[in-house]
Every structure is written in C-alpha cells, then in structure tokens.
Amino acid sequence: MLASILASGLAIGAVYALIGITYNTMFTASRVMSFTAGQLGMLGGVFGALFILRLGLPSVLGFVATLAGCAAVGVVTEVIAVRPVLARLDQHLYVLSTLALALMIQQITAIEWSTEPQPFPRIFGIGNGGPLDEKFWLPLVACGMVAIGLEFLYRRTLIGRAFLAISEDNFAARALGLPERNLRMASFALAGMIGGIAGFSSGELLLAFFANGAMLNFYGFIPVALGGLGNNRGTVIGGLALGLFQQAANFTFGGVFASVAVFAVFIVVLLAAPQGLFGVTVARRV
C-alpha cells in the first residue's frame, strides 16, 4: 500500500512540478502568469496519442513532433496573449488574455480530438500496472531531467544567462543589446516544450483527455505558490510534496475530501509563509 501511494504520489507530483516549471519559465521571461501552462500539459498527451497511435509514428518521432507542436503553441501564446498586454502589465490584463486562449485551446481540442479520454501508447512497455510500472516513473524521470537541464541552461550557457538577464531587468537587458522579444519568444517555446514533456510523460497516467488542461492549470499552480514564484527547485519540491500528500489523503479520506485536505494545507502554508516555502521576501523601496 505504501509503495502504491509513493509511486502514484511521486508520479502525479512530478507532473504538477513540471507544469509549475512551465508557469515559471513563462513568468521569468515576461512577468506574466500564463494560464495556458496546464493546456500545454494536456496537449502533450493529446499530441503524443495523435502522432503515435493515430498517425503511427515511432515513439521517438512522436515525442519530437509533440515537443515541436507544444513549442509552437507556446510561441502563439506569446504572440497572441502576452505581447499585446505587456505594456499594461500593472492592470493584470494577462489574466484575461491567457485564460481566454487557454479556453480556446481546450474547446478546439474537445471538438477536433474527442470529449472522451483516449488511450495513450505504452512507450517502453515496462511494468504491469504495479508501483514499478513505467507510467509511474516516466513523469519522475522527466521531471528530474527537465530540472537538471534548466539548471544547466540557466547557469552554464550564454542563452540561459540572457533569459535570466531579461527576467531580472528587461530594460537594462535591452540597453545592453539583448534581443528581448526574440528571447521572450524562445522562452515561451521552451515553456511549451516543458509542458509537452509533462503531458507526454504522464500520458499513460492521465490519458489523452481535453479536460486535463484545467486540472493541470489548477494543481500545477500550487507548487509555484508553495515553492516561490520563479523558483524551479522550490517548485519541484512543492510538486512532489503535493502529489504525495494528495495520494495519502485519497487513501485516508477518500477522493473528494482529499481535495479539501490538500487545499486546507495549502492555505495554512501560505498563511505561514506568503512568499512560498522557498521564496525570498523582496525588499520594497520606500
């Protein structure tokens, strides 16, 4: 029983963490909380099933095509929903524009794909549904690789440092000659790919289902709040903790009461540490 709770808790927690990282990646480049993050996760599952099961592509090609598709959606998000509102960021118009785009993505998927959950292909065929099945460890592996990859990108590469530069101070970055708009688009494409990885790696767990987007939007935001906005390490820890707590609550209290327990803890944590468990309180100049 413990093995089952650990396996499914860590798996779903890793998916929440990946969606949280998607939020963070878009936020650091634009200071915008884009509510398309969950839909990118949903599309990762739908594209994977589409390319591999329906179109018959090999898994590797299907994965690459999924990443390309999600990156394109990330870029579209930046162009349609983010760029027009950046000039009036203080008015929080992005809430409306990104939410509207997220709803459009969801409705189009429902119409063009299916309103019923569709099967997702077995990628390696390892396991028989038990705690060691690939559907449980694939999201965990994906989360680890993405977190390490981003650390490497941001700390060891020039383009990664450029991302950090525009997130710190985009006016100064532009003054130094950095192509801010292109970097922001690249950042949204990267966020799209991370969302796609979340959906693809959890496809066997969540199935290819249009309604997953809203659920991932919701639960993916919690690790961001717990870990501190923009803090990927905190988001990973927050996501895994959320997944474990949720599955333990499922076992202890049952389905619907588990959600109540999760949000009760979430509220308590935010009351105790409003900046998140790993966030830094920013000094305000007065």
Added chain:
Amino acid sequence: MSLTRRRFSAATASSLGLAASGLARPAIAQTEPVRIGWMGALTGPLSAPSIGFDRGTKWAVERINAAGGIKGHKVEIVARDTQGDPTKAVNATQELIARQKVHAIWGPPNSGESLATTPIMARSRTPNLHPCVVNSLIDPEKYPNAFRLAPSNTQWDDAVRAYCLDILKVKEVAIFGDSTGYGTSAVKDSVAGFTRDNAKIVYSGVIDPNQSDVTPDLLRMRDAGAKVLVCWSVTTGLNSRVMNARAAVGWDVPIVGHPALGTGEVGKLVDKPSNWANVYMVGYRSCSFGADGKLPPRSQDFVDTLKGKVELADTVLWWVAIAVDAIDLIGKAVAETGSTEPDAFIGHWNSLNRYPGLFGDYTFSPRQHNGYPTDEVVMSAANSQRDGAYALAPGYT
C-alpha cells in the same frame, strides 16, 4: 314519473355532458398528418444515445408510412437537435408546441434537458414519451401528460441490488460514483437501498473523475472487506481506471453498476481486455443474448428486419428499439381513438396493460406512468457487446 324542475335540470346537464364528451375527441381530418415532435442531442459530445434513438425513430416512421400510414394518415416527424443543451431543448419544445403544433413529443432523451422541458409540456398538456431515468420526471399529478418508456433510476438500483444480494449472494458492498451531481445522488440512493435490504456497506464515496490513479481508493475498499464494487459513474476514464487498478492490485472482485461500464470507450482504455472481465452493467432482458447466444425471439425478428437498413454495430440495440416503441405507441393512440387530442393520447396510454413493445411490455395507469417492467431490467456482461446487444450476466436463466 312527473317532470320536476330538478329532474329536468339533471337530465339536461347529463345530456350536455354526454354530448361534450363526444365533442372532446374530434376525429382527425382525413388529410391531416400525425405530427410527432422528436428532439435529442443529434450532434455534440452527448449525441451517442440520440443517434441510436434517431435511427429507430426514422425507421419506425418509414415503416408506418410505407404501410399506408395510420388509418390513412401519414406520420410526419419534426426533428430538432438540442445538442444536449437544456436551453436549446426548452426553445425547441416551445417551437414544436406553439409553431409546429405537433400532436405529441418523443424525447428529449437526456434527463437534464427533460427536467427543463417536462413542466413546459405539462402546461400545454402535450402528450410526451421519454426514456429518461431521473425519478422526479414522472409524477402523474404534476405531469399527467408525461410517460416514461425506460426504467427509472430506482429500477436500475433495484436490479443492481438484486444481482449483488440474490445472484452473487454477497452482503459486503463498496458503493462509489463520480463526483458529478448524478454520481453523488446515485451513490446516496444506492446506499439507502442496500441499507434497507440489510447489506453491509463497507465503503461509500465519490471519486473525482479526473483522479489519475484510483489505487488508493480501491485499496480502501479492499481493506474494508468489500466483496463487490457497485459503480455509479458515467465517466469512461474513471470506470476504466478502476478496472485497471483492480487488475494491478490482483483483486478479482466483481464490479456491478451503471450502463457506462460497457461502452466501447471503456474497452479502448483498459490496459488489457481481461481487465474488463467480471464487470456487469445494467441491461435489459429484451436486448440481451441468453446463454445460447441468442436474443429473445421478438428482438431477434426485429434485428433481422433491420439488417442492411439500420446500422447496429456502432450503437446500442435498446436505443433503437425504444424509439420504435415510442413512435408505435403514438401511432396506436391515434389508431385506437381516432383523435389527435391530448386527452385521447393520455387516456389511451393510461389504459395500456403489458403492451408488447420491442424494448419491453409497457403498463401505464392514471397513477403510474413508469411503464417499464422491473423484471426486464437485468445485468449484462460489460465486455460482451455484439450488434448493439450484450450477453446476460452469469446467474440469470
């Protein structure tokens, strides 16, 4: 006997009454067609049942008209697509009654829509036949014009309980549903029914239909000592996850419940076909294969008649059969009474006693508008669909 003023008044009143009762049922004009309103979710995500109903409706009308109509009157269907939206269903109902002036309405088949349209039809006393299961839709006092051709939710519940307690002979029951309004109320009703029959409810609860892994919930049921799982969920994702989790923990407990357990979508989502075994869904004796692999003779004749004319492989037999029954019941009411007045339809249907339809033998009375016989509601093997029909679950003769 002398003619007093009081006797004269009484005789005059009774004569006028007799005359009025005769006048209340004017004969239908010879050239007038019988206009039947039919509405359902013909497109959109909820369209699967209505597409089946639509096939039966069209086939029945074509058959009647090809045979010369009802005593010479052609049958005309005025169809409206509600897309499963109660607002569209309300608009369609008002249009069918006020503008199209239909003589009777068949549908809508979705309970959510029917909850909105039934009071409207009751106000105009438009005769209405529908296949919705929600209990409150039938109330002869409030809705004397509304008649149910399918079983009610209570009858589904009775069939599930009878199968668990009398055929599987288990008393320890875990009851769960999805966390939709339907799932929550169905679980509550089911718990009340099992409690009444002295079963031991070891677990009851609702599960979020989007929950990615239901193994913890299943382990709770197993640890509580459940010998059967009663499932009230319309969500294929949750139903298939329960079956997959049951296989993963190596627990071959029977799952009994909602007809959605047997939809083809579930078949696509189970990890292995064997995960779908030992699952039994609400079904109907008239549309079930027996142990000999054959349908009851009346249904077999019907299926043979439909061959090459109506596709059954991608739909459910009872959806088609009940639609044919609905059109036939409207046609018979006109044929028997010679009238298209609402009271003629309602009076005729209220007098039916085991009317032999394709889906079942219907019985109505002024006090009972749930016409489907409870003993026709049975359990079917969820993984056995063939030509729209299912095999009877083990234990039935």
